Amino acid sequence: MKRLAGIMVLIAVCAGDGLCRKFYDDDPLFREPQPRAVSNPAVRKLSDYFDILKHTLNTPGEKQRKGHLIAAQGINTLGDPMEGAWWEKRHYWRRMTPAELQRGPGGDHEPAMDGRWKVIAAKTEGITPGFVILDRNDRRYFVKFDPPSNPEMATGADQIASKIFYALGYHVPENYVVFFHPDMLDLGEDVTVEDKLGHKRKMTGRDLTEILLRVHKGSDGRYRATASLALPGKTIGPYRYYDTRKDDPNDIVPHEHRRDLRGMHLACALVNHDDSRSINTVDVLEDGPSGKFVKHYQLDFGSTLGSGSDKVNSPRSGGEYLFGWKQAAVQLVTLGLAVPGWARASYPNLKAVGRFESAMFDPEKWVPEYPNPAFLNRLPDDEFWMAKQIVSLRDEDLRSIVKVAQYSDQRAEDWISRCLIERRDKIGRAAFAKVLPLDRFKLQDGRLEWVDVAAAYGLGKAPEIHVRWAKFDNEHETAAMLPDENSARLPQMHEDGYWMATLASPVRPGQTVKVYVRRRSAQEQIVGIDYTF
Numbered sequence: 001m002k003r004l005a006g007i008m009v010l011i012a013v014c015a016g017d018g019l020c021r022k023f024y025d026d027d028p029l030f031r032e033p034q035p036r037a038v039s040n041p042a043v044r045k046l047s048d049y050f051d052i053l054k055h056t057l058n059t060p061g062e063k064q065r066k067g068h069l070i071a072a073q074g075i076n077t078l079g080d081p082m083e084g085a086w087w088e089k090r091h092y093w094r095r096m097t098p099a100e101l102q103r104g105p106g107g108d109h110e111p112a113m114d115g116r117w118k119v120i121a122a123k124t125e126g127i128t129p130g131f132v133i134l135d136r137n138d139r140r141y142f143v144k145f146d147p148p149s150n151p152e153m154a155t156g157a158d159q160i161a162s163k164i165f166y167a168l169g170y171h172v173p174e175n176y177v178v179f180f181h182p183d184m185l186d187l188g189e190d191v192t193v194e195d196k197l198g199h200k201r202k203m204t205g206r207d208l209t210e211i212l213l214r215v216h217k218g219s220d221g222r223y224r225a226t227a228s229l230a231l232p233g234k235t236i237g238p239y240r241y242y243d244t245r246k247d248d249p250n251d252i253v254p255h256e257h258r259r260d261l262r263g264m265h266l267a268c269a270l271v272n273h274d275d276s277r278s279i280n281t282v283d284v285l286e287d288g289p290s291g292k293f294v295k296h297y298q299l300d301f302g303s304t305l306g307s308g309s310d311k312v313n314s315p316r317s318g319g320e321y322l323f324g325w326k327q328a329a330v331q332l333v334t335l336g337l338a339v340p341g342w343a344r345a346s347y348p349n350l351k352a353v354g355r356f357e358s359a360m361f362d363p364e365k366w367v368p369e370y371p372n373p374a375f376l377n378r379l380p381d382d383e384f385w386m387a388k389q390i391v392s393l394r395d396e397d398l399r400s401i402v403k404v405a406q407y408s409d410q411r412a413e414d415w416i417s418r419c420l421i422e423r424r425d426k427i428g429r430a431a432f433a434k435v436l437p438l439d440r441f442k443l444q445d446g447r448l449e450w451v452d453v454a455a456a457y458g459l460g461k462a463p464e465i466h467v468r469w470a471k472f473d474n475e476h477e478t479a480a481m482l483p484d485e486n487s488a489r490l491p492q493m494h495e496d497g498y499w500m501a502t503l504a505s506p507v508r509p510g511q512t513v514k515v516y517v518r519r520r521s522a523q524e525q526i527v528g529i530d531y532t533f
Contacts, residue, residue, distance in 0.1 A: 022477050023498065023518065027527050028076040032084030032250070037291025041247040041283075044237025048279050052370050055277075056323055061242030061256035061373035072259035072382050077516070077528040079259075079385065081169075085250065085295045087260040091167040091397070092389040098400035104166040106174030111135040111227050113180070120188045122203055122211060128302070128309050129211045133185070133227075140230035143178075144302060145215035145223065147310045152352040152412070154302040154309050155226045156405030160416065161271040161301035163401045168267050168389050169260070171297045174229040177406050179222045182212055231297060233286035238278040239296055242373040245283065248294045261374035263386030266427050268375075269366040270390055270420065272356060274317045275303040276368045276375075305416060306347070306356030313355050316342055318366050341365070352405075352412040358422035363430045380434035381531040387431030388439055391457045395421050428459045435531045436511040438465070438503060443524055448488045448501055448515060463505040472498040472516060493519045498527075 054060060064070055074081055081087045090096065111117070115136030122131035130144045146154050155177055162172045191203040217223055241261060245251040255261055268276040280300045285292050302309040308317070319342025345360040347353070368375065393401075398420045399413075407413045431437075432454040440451040448467070454460035469485035472478075479500050485491040491499060496519050503513045516528035 020477075021474050022472075023077060023474050023516065023527050028078045029082055030076065030080075030089075032082045034290055035085065035250045035288050035293035037288075038248055038250070038285065038293055039291075041236050041245070041285060041294065043235075044283075046238050046279055051278055052322070055370045055372070056321070059371040059373055059376060060240075061377075062254060063256075063373075064377050064379075069379060070257055070377065072262055072379065073257040074253040075259050078526075079381065079529050079531070081258070081260040085293060086171070086258065087169045088171075090169050092392040095392075096167060096397075098396070101163060101167055101397055101401050102404050104163045104174065105172055106229065109139065109174055109229050110176045111139065111141050111178060112137055113178070116186050117180070117184050118186050118188045119203075119208060120191060122191065122193055122207065129214050130225075131208070131211060132230075134188075141227040142230065144226045144228070146225075148214070148216045150307070150312060150351045150354060151216040151218070152224065152405070152407055153307045153312070153354050155224055156352055156407055156412070156416075157271075157305040157307040157354075158226045158228075158300075158302045159404045159406075160402055161273060161304040162298075163404055164271055164393070164398075164420075165267060165298055165301070167393060167397075167401070168386070170264070170267075171295060172301075173231055173297065173299055175301075176227045176229075177224065177404070178227045179218070179224050181222055226302070228299070231282070231284045233284045233292075233295070236283050236285055236294070238281045239283050240278050241375075245294065248283075250293060256373040256377050258374065259382050259385060262378040262382040265366075265372070265375035265378050266363060266383055266386040266390060266431065268368060269318070269361075269363050270423050270427060271301075271304045272306065272313075272318045272366075273301065273304045274313070274368045275300075275309075276372065277370070306354030308354070315345060315347075315355055316340075317355065318342070318361075318368075321367055321371065322369050348411070348415050350409065350412045350415060352407050352409060353415055356416065356419055358419040358426070361419075361423050361426060363423075363427045380431070380533040383431040384435045384437065384531065387428050388437070388453045390424055391428040391453065391459065393424060394457075398424070425459060428454065428457060432460055434511075435533045436463075436465075436503065436505060436508055436513050438513050441515055441526050441529065443490065443517070443526060446490050448490065448517070450503075450515075463507045465503050465505055468502045468504075470500045470502070472500040474498045490517065490524065493524065496520050 076082055083089055112135040117133040117135055119131050119133055123129055128144060133141050133143055146152055158175055159177060162175050166172050185208065187205055187208055192200045193203045193207055194200055239245060240255060242256040243254055282297050282299055283294050284297060286295050306313050319340060341360055345357050347355045347357055399417045402413050402417045437452060437454040438450045439453050442449050452462035455462035467486060467488050469482045469491045470479035471482060482491055499517045501515045512532045514530040515526060518525050518527045
């Protein structure tokens, strides 16, 4: 009701004076407004099988339509998502050191290894057994393992992908590689487990032993695992990649139209996170300045980089959906003789790597396991926003991150690093071909300056750029061209107001960047950036 009332007020204002401004006095906004307090949100549970069926048969959410494209929402006038509950500016805007990239969201909360671990919950059924522990500092961790067939594969993938996603701005848990002896474990009181029929019973020492028998054990008697520090606050279930959360007054942008979720398609393609679905997200009710608010996390990266968590990932991973009408028709018509591109990929004989490669990788064709509403709605400017962040992870940055996996075989570290570097460059080339890849705009010595991101990272040649200036009427969103202003130098600005520079290249028809400059109190500021394609 309050959201509807706000919309009605905006309509009334626009109708009253016939005006709706493009820019307001406080633009550009860099952070979300202080979140309103959230009270008693429902705890969601999601059926994985129902989710697959729903998205496969008829993908939910509002969709792009031919001739009526829906621009990204939840962004400021510069085109960036506002920092807050979903996303934060990180590596691209403030270059992180190798140590910061390796630490990710934490780095100093590793479980204590000089005391006992108390097992307080466990998962004995399913494909990924594990348990929850309290260390001697009473910090809670979720402990996950590698499959016996592929030591270091799932735990290494979890480390690397989570650190990459953190560098790209997403909220992720603190994950640590740990090595422990089973005699460190104590079974807590009143711990229950579910049997195959879903019946709960008290957990025994034998249940704990059976969990450990199903995972890899090192030759020194220790187990390698990922210890994921429990998130602060109350978990209230996953978010969806469409619609909004109705019991969160701060969640007003349909998720299928959020730039940080649309652009995430390329982040998932980089690390082959084909398991990028709602079940691997979580909303957490945390303390904020005005009360509780909902923060949105990505988690469970064990099924990336060629890992399928409990086994090597399928060679189909990232190449096509689990089911698609078109791919099914092709196989039917050809009697199964058509060989898809992903089937021609080759992989190293490295157990810690699984099926991860870069030679056959095509970011234009990469897909998760089943259709994702936000990914399907992505536009070229959404991809540019993510691609510029991805390419800012240079060779040395990616190699630093890969080291957190602690692979015992140097060949695994080298292969993963090389594939990430090559996939990064393919993503950049594909995305930068769709828009004029200009960014990092600034006003310097009376001129408009910028960086050609593709050229800056060796992924293309900077084309000739032509600049045209116009006086911009912010109240009516109209522009009056200034015929004598055709350079990067700012036009004469004798009064407060707005000006618009249109940047174009004769070799990139249809692609322009519009940069809006506001003069106020004798000071000029860039307040808006729009890409056309």
